Amino acid sequence: MVTDSEHLREARLVFYQEDVDRINAVLNDFLKLSDSKCNILIDKEGHMVTKAGTTGDINLQSVAALVAGSYAATREMARLLGEEEFSVLFHQGKKDSIQLTLVGDRTLLATVFDERTTIGMVRLYAKEASDKLAKIFKDILSRPPRPNSGLGDDFSKSAKGALDFFFVDE
Amino acid sequence: MVQINFSLREVNCKIVYYGPGLSGKTTNLEIIHAKAPKGSTGDLTSIATEGDRTLFFDFLPLDLGQVAGMKTRFQIYTVPGQVYYNSTRKLVLQGSDGIVFVADSKRGKMPENLESLENLLENLKEYGLDLNQVSLVLQYNKRDLPDVYTIDEMNAALNKWGVPHCEAVARDGHGVFPTLKKLAGMVLESLNRQHTGAPAAATPVKAREQKVPVQVGAVGxxxxxxxxxxxxxxxxxxxxxxxxxxxxxxxxxxxxxxxxxxxxxxxxxxxxxxxxxMGGPVPQPQRARKGRGILVGLILLAVAGAGAYLWFSGLLKDLL
Known part of the structure; x- marks a missing residue:
């Protein structure tokens, strides 16, 4: 029987340095091949995992939240149409456009590109990158959990101090 | 769910403000955005209707700072409170680590509060979650109005689990930070418990067994x-x-x-x-019932024994 703790541990995404290095290598390859501006990997809860390319002054946190929201809404639409989900979404702008590609079960790849490339090129290489990333995520999820995730033993105490400092009593 | 990224040295948690329409969820976020230390919050993003009612969600990233060497962030969302928008409300709730339920204290609003709370539990259940896995804090908002439920009444109607509650006048900023602080603490404590194997600081939420259900005072x-x-x-x-x-x-x-x-x-x-x-312990009266059965059996046996003794002694007397 799966306990609450096990359920939460399974549901939680933990990325170690070596995972992100492997993901970054795939994103950088995809960036060059597709000639896109930037690639942002986002989990379905709207947290950014990593990025590649030039993000300039894009507010990445807000973009990540909106991408996750947009994807979630579209998936609901798909469900109403009898589809499990739409694996690729595309938003076209005058200068910049964005394509969202589902990666595995838990993450989304947002690719921002402009007129230097075409939607066809982005779509072609995104599929390849998505498959490679899905394999990395499969490896991450299949590996046995580490006894200690790496959060310091003083996490709880430090968190309390940070909260007291941040939320000054009224 | 929480994302821990050791490459970026970040911990990301998701907090959702839930509650009936016009209870003050967006106001909470606006106050946090306005009053949080400079540089700790990003832009407040609202997907709202022309009339400023939340259509999909409001979103505010909040940077708590370094916690044990990890940059700790909260992504704070509100849901649309109107009953009509349940599908979008459910989407926003997905993957949340903590929930603030903003209840309207104004008399006559209890049915809306109850309906929204019930809807929250239903939506959590659809994601396979309950209050043992997601932290919950209740905020009793609009305490400045002239005709409000008492705190006891609010607790009796809404707080079956004895989770923390805060009084608030979100419009004036009162109670907004204490609510968020309480929930943030619970979320981080839960994270600590899961990842460092630390013992639980508090017993997880379990449903209170209640002989007499809710006592609600004075609803219009x-x-x-x-x-x-x-x-x-x-x-x-x-x-x-x-x-x-x-x-x-x-x-x-x-x-x-x-x-x-x-x-x-x-x-x-x-x-x-x-x-x-709620995943809590279900009362099991069978054992008590069995014990009572044995007791009754013994009493019957004793009575029968006494009767037999009297009858037998009477018979002996007659014979002699």
């Missing part, structure tokens, strides 16, 4: 009529304001109210059902 008759059609039990409470206590310093005056009726959530309707729904 109109509100009672609007109660959830799924409600199963009617409770009548007389003179709800008798036990009311004025909220010192808040300028709240509790007024006498007539006897009323309110239809509470069905989860309160049957003893044990609620506990089962």
């Amino acid at each position: 008759a109109a509100g009672a009529q609007a109660a959830s059609p799924r409600a199963t039990q009617t409770i009548r409470v007389g003179a709800g304001a008798q036990g009311a206590r004025p909220q010192a310093g808040r300028g709240v005056a509790a007024s006498a109210a007539p006897a009323i009726s309110v239809k509470p959530m069905p989860i309160n309707s049957a003893r044990g059902t609620h506990a089962a729904a």
Whole structure:
């Protein structure tokens, strides 16, 4: 029987340095091949995992939240149409456009590109990158959990101090 | 769910403000955005209708700073409160680590609060979650209004689990930070528990076994009529304001109210059902019943033995 703790541990995404290095290598390859501006990997809860390319002054946190929201809404639409989900979404702008590609079960790849490339090129290489990333995520999820995730033993105490400092009593 | 990224040295948590329409969820976020230390919050993003009602969600990233060497961030969302938008509300709730339920304290609003709370539990259940896995804090908002439920009444109606609650006047900023601080602490404590194997600081939320279900004071008759059609039990409470206590310093005056009726959530309707729904311990009366059965059996045996003895001694007497 799966306990609450096990359920939460399974549901939680933990990325170690070596995972992100492997993901970054795939994103950088995809960036060059597709000639896109930037690639942002986002989990379905709207947290950014990593990025590649030039993000300039894009507010990445807000973009990540909106991408996750947009994807979630579209998936609901798909469900109403009898589809499990739409694996690729595309938003076209005058200068910049964005394509969202589902990666595995838990993450989304947002690719921002402009007129230097075409939607066809982005779509072609995104599929390849998505498959490679899905394999990395499969490896991450299949590996046995580490006894200690790496959060310091003083996490709880430090968190309390940070909260007291941040939320000054009224 | 929490994302821990050792490459970026970040911990990301998701907090959702839930509650009925116009209870003050977006106002909470606006106050956090306005009053949080400079540089700790990003832009407040709202996907709202022309009339400023939340259509999909409001979003505010909040950077708590370094916690044990990890940059700790909260992504704070609100949901649209109107009943009509349940599908979008459910989407926003996905993957949340902590929930602030913003309840409207104004008299007559209890049915809406109850309906929204029930909807929250239903939506969590659809994601396979319950309150043992997601932290919950109740915020009793609009405490400055002249005709509000007492805190006891709010707790009796909404807080079956004994989770922390905060009083607030979100419009003026009162109670907004304490609510968020409480929930943020619970979320980080839960994270610590899961990842460092630290012992639980507090017992996880378990449903309280209640012999007598909710006691709700003084809900307006109109509100009672609007109660959830799924409600199963009617409770009548007389003179709800008798036990009311004025909220010192808040300028709240509790007024006498007539006897009323309110239809509470069905989860309160049957003893044990609620506990089962929340993953809590289900009462098991079988053992007590078995013990009683043995006792009755022994008594019957003793009576039969005594009767047999008397009859036998009487028979012997006759013979002799």
